Amino acid sequence: MKPVRLRAVLYIQMETFEYSEENDRATAAVRIAGLINRLRDGGRLSEEEDRQLDGWLAVGDNRRLFERLMDREQVISDVRAIDDYDKEAVTEAIFGRLGLQYPIEVKRGPWLKTWASAAAVLVLVAGAIWILMVSRKGAKMEVASSVLKKDILPGSDKATLTLGNGSSVALSGRRHIELGIQGDSRLTDQGGHLTYEFSGPTSATEYNTVATAKGGQYAVTLPDGSRVWLNAASSLKFPTTFSRKERMVQLTGEAFFDLVASKDHPFRIEIAGKGEIEVLGTRFNVNAYDDEPSVKTTLVEGALRVNALAGGGFSRSVVLSAGQQALLDRGHITVANDFNAAQAGAWKEGYFSFSGMTLEEIMRQVGRWYDAEIVYEGDVKNERFAGSALRSANASRLLEVLALTKTVQFTIEDKKIIVKPYHP
Amino acid sequence: MNEREFLAGLANGDQKALQWLIGAYFPILCKFAEQFLSDSSLAKDVVQETFIKLWQTRPPFHSINSFKGYLYIAIRNGCLNLNRGRARRENHHQTMCAGEPEAVDPLETGIVQFEAISLIYDIVRSLSSDKQEIFFMSYKEGLSVKEISARLNMKLKTVKNHKYRTLLELRRQLGSEHGPLLVVLALFFNGMS
Numbered sequence: 001m002k003p004v005r006l007r008a009v010l011y012i013q014m015e016t017f018e019y020s021e022e023n024d025r026a027t028a029a030v031r032i033a034g035l036i037n038r039l040r041d042g043g044r045l046s047e048e049e050d051r052q053l054d055g056w057l058a059v060g061d062n063r064r065l066f067e068r069l070m071d072r073e074q075v076i077s078d079v080r081a082i083d084d085y086d087k088e089a090v091t092e093a094i095f096g097r098l099g100l101q102y103p104i105e106v107k108r109g110p111w112l113k114t115w116a117s118a119a120a121v122l123v124l125v126a127g128a129i130w131i132l133m134v135s136r137k138g139a140k141m142e143v144a145s146s147v148l149k150k151d152i153l154p155g156s157d158k159a160t161l162t163l164g165n166g167s168s169v170a171l172s173g174r175r176h177i178e179l180g181i182q183g184d185s186r187l188t189d190q191g192g193h194l195t196y197e198f199s200g201p202t203s204a205t206e207y208n209t210v211a212t213a214k215g216g217q218y219a220v221t222l223p224d225g226s227r228v229w230l231n232a233a234s235s236l237k238f239p240t241t242f243s244r245k246e247r248m249v250q251l252t253g254e255a256f257f258d259l260v261a262s263k264d265h266p267f268r269i270e271i272a273g274k275g276e277i278e279v280l281g282t283r284f285n286v287n288a289y290d291d292e293p294s295v296k297t298t299l300v301e302g303a304l305r306v307n308a309l310a311g312g313g314f315s316r317s318v319v320l321s322a323g324q325q326a327l328l329d330r331g332h333i334t335v336a337n338d339f340n341a342a343q344a345g346a347w348k349e350g351y352f353s354f355s356g357m358t359l360e361e362i363m364r365q366v367g368r369w370y371d372a373e374i375v376y377e378g379d380v381k382n383e384r385f386a387g388s389a390l391r392s393a394n395a396s397r398l399l400e401v402l403a404l405t406k407t408v409q410f411t412i413e414d415k416k417i418i419v420k421p422y423h424p
Numbered sequence: 425m426n427e428r429e430f431l432a433g434l435a436n437g438d439q440k441a442l443q444w445l446i447g448a449y450f451p452i453l454c455k456f457a458e459q460f461l462s463d464s465s466l467a468k469d470v471v472q473e474t475f476i477k478l479w480q481t482r483p484p485f486h487s488i489n490s491f492k493g494y495l496y497i498a499i500r501n502g503c504l505n506l507n508r509g510r511a512r513r514e515n516h517h518q519t520m521c522a523g524e525p526e527a528v529d530p531l532e533t534g535i536v537q538f539e540a541i542s543l544i545y546d547i548v549r550s551l552s553s554d555k556q557e558i559f560f561m562s563y564k565e566g567l568s569v570k571e572i573s574a575r576l577n578m579k580l581k582t583v584k585n586h587k588y589r590t591l592l593e594l595r596r597q598l599g600s601e602h603g604p605l606l607v608v609l610a611l612f613f614n615g616m617s
Contacts, residue, residue: 026493029532033539042568069540076560078541082451091446097476104439350484390484393435
């Protein structure tokens with residue numbers, strides 16, 4: 001593989017938490033405190049919460065702490081003991097260190113008197129003049145973050161489920177919905193996750209399809225307990241019961257698979273017209289969008305085989321081991337080693353992760369997630385970037401970060417993102 | 425700003441989120457840090473540095489609880505690093521090793537202790553000092569936060585907390601593997617409020 005030269009490298013260091021045991025314990029402690037708060041204030045706990053609290057109380061000196069925290073007088077004296085501090089000074093110090101303006105400019109409501117708005121206009125005009133003067137002098141201005149006045153909201157949990165009989169159901173990812181029986185499975189939809197559970201044998205096998213549009217994502221637990229996360233503009237077709245011999249699904253777009261191991265039931269993912277992936281039980285990401293030059297299979301754990309389809313039969317096959325990525329392109333397969341496999345599943349953890357990707361590749365992901373059309377004005381497609389950004393943030397957050405490299409700039413018009421080379 | 429709004433604000437780089445965090449949590453976290461550092465001005469420094477680092481990196485958070493857990497761990501680590509550095513300089517290695525035998529982790533106890541008063545602190549800090557006294561008296565009498573708010577004629581977070589609780593409930597049902605989607609959900613709930 002050719003070494004990648006990065007012209008514009010921006011790496012936002014992310015303290016990604018690998019969910020260490022300590023993080024879990026800290027989060028659990030926060031939760032326990034929440035339960036105590038509620039109990040003290042006369043609220044009730046569910047059975048499950050009761051059990052959690054009891055578990056915590058049984059450890060060490062926790063019961064004594066609990067009694068102390070339930071004592072309102074004690075709480076009052078604890079709150080009183082919290083030092084008075086100069087909030088303004090602390091805030092100013094922190095904002096100053098971060099290069100942020102403090103106090104934050106506040107948008108005024110309609111109650112603002114006219115003289116005040118007149119004053120604001122004056123300030124604006126003065127500011128504009130100042131900017132003009134500064135730019136005349138030729139001083140460099142940080143324009144990157146002020147360009148994007150309009151914004152695009154991120155995608156969310158939504159998909160369409162097509163049942164065996166052809167009828168379809170919109171999945172909104174919000175509440176708990178029982179969707180009845182399909183073939184051998186009971187279906188529930190809850191919080192962006194569709195689950196198939198074995199309910200009892202029937203003879204009929206039906207095929208269901210979960211499809212996301214641009215700006216959507218969804219998770220599915222298949223009848224065998226395997227989990228699949230479906231990215232935007234993707235679809236997964238699968239039987240409501242897997243056959244005794246093998247587990248076969250059809251994928252378009254991108255999905256992350258966490259498969260339940262079953263030696264006697266190989267798992268096959270068909271990618272129409274391109275090939276198939278044959279797996280025993282493992283975790284991996286498949287990116288098979290039609291607008292991508294190749295089908296990328298990235299293996300996080302375990303082993304799998306990629307079979308390329310050409311001329312009506314399988315032309316080549318390659319076995320991958322963990323940390324490898326297979327690129328399947330018109331019947332040919334190339335393998336990249338030492339791939340940062342965790343990055344391939346970053347999207348399902350809620351962030352974009354790029355290491356040396358071209359702008360064009362990045363913007364394809366952006367277009368799918370923010371349901372935006374990408375328009376290029378000028379030659380920037382092949383600039384490469386490295387970094388991470390939250391998928392839950394508005395589009396501007398990512399674009400502003402990319403713009404900070406001073407190689408590219410963006411304008412948002414409704415659902416269109418215009419990409420241009422950077423012009424100071 | 426409540427906790428949900430904070431989480432969404434943090435994700436979007438909203439400076440008001442940082443301002444809220446400093447107002448609601450800075451002094452509590454200083455007290456927490458003092459458990460690990462005897463010097464209260466150093467404790468303050470650690471909390472300040474942690475906030476700066478947090479804002480510079482803004483890692484993705486699945487939920488307000490995991491965010492808080494992260495914050496407490498980061499501050500504890502900051503304190504321990506400082507201690508370690510000083511111990512090395514002063515050549516007092518033993519002080520570090522002479523920890524307690526396998527007792528309850530001071531991190532967890534500290535979190536429970538300070539989290540359990542943070543809600544009351546957040547309410548009280550927004551009141552004028554005479555209202556604070558009324559609040560304390562009524563709270564001691566056994567009135568609920570809600571009843572006291574009615575008495576003080578305050579618009580209080582408890583009402584908003586209803587939606588927050590719905591969110592917590594959702595998360596409980598979803599289990600951990602769908603955490604990341606919650607930021608999205610949080611944004612959605614914000615849109616409704």
